Amino acid sequence: MATPGKSPENCLIVVAAALIDRDGRLLVQQRPEGLSMAGLWEFPGGKIEPGETPEQALIRELGEELAIDVDHACLAPACFASDTLGDRHLLLLLYVCRKWRGTPVAQHASALRWVRPVELHGLAMPPADKPLIGLLEALV
Numbered sequence: 001m002a003t004p005g006k007s008p009e010n011c012l013i014v015v016a017a018a019l020i021d022r023d024g025r026l027l028v029q030q031r032p033e034g035l036s037m038a039g040l041w042e043f044p045g046g047k048i049e050p051g052e053t054p055e056q057a058l059i060r061e062l063g064e065e066l067a068i069d070v071d072h073a074c075l076a077p078a079c080f081a082s083d084t085l086g087d088r089h090l091l092l093l094l095y096v097c098r099k100w101r102g103t104p105v106a107q108h109a110s111a112l113r114w115v116r117p118v119e120l121h122g123l124a125m126p127p128a129d130k131p132l133i134g135l136l137e138a139l140v
């Protein structure tokens with residue numbers, strides 16, 4: 001039986017992208033003041049809105065957050081991780097993307113950084129993003 005406050009609807013699905021440039025560096029952005037987890041470095045992305053597929057949501061988020069244009073075919077599902085937010089569960093779905101149009105410019109984040117996978121260990125990241133570092137090191 002479902003426990004109040006612990007139903008599947010309480011699972012928030014968030015999509016994010018590991019943008020990888022030609023030198024094998026990854027893009028992370030710093031969450032701005034006023035948002036939860038302010039100051040932490042995350043893979044860009046966000047919540048899926050009603051009616052969106054995960055890929056549509058990620059393409060929209062990358063346009064809104066970085067002003068880049070990504071084709072659906074350039075998003076490769078890579079790995080996932082989870083976190084607990086109060087009485088909610090967060091499921092983070094990470095896609096790898098090596099091709100986009102435009103140059104990423106922070107639209108909401110307080111800063112962007114291109115880093116080598118090994119450098120991610122030295123950044124303060126949201127709990128859901130941390131387990132993805134090792135997987136990305138193997139992948140890049």
Ligand code: 9L3
Pocket residue numbers: 014015016035036037042043044045046047085090092126128129
């Ligand atoms: N979150 C964690 N890692 C990420 C992203 C994009 C998001 N790479 C978490 C932070 C918030 C929640 O997901 O708790 C929703 O994100 P947002 O809509 O506040 O960006």
Ligand code: MG
Pocket residue numbers: 044045046047061065
């Ligand atoms: Mg976001």
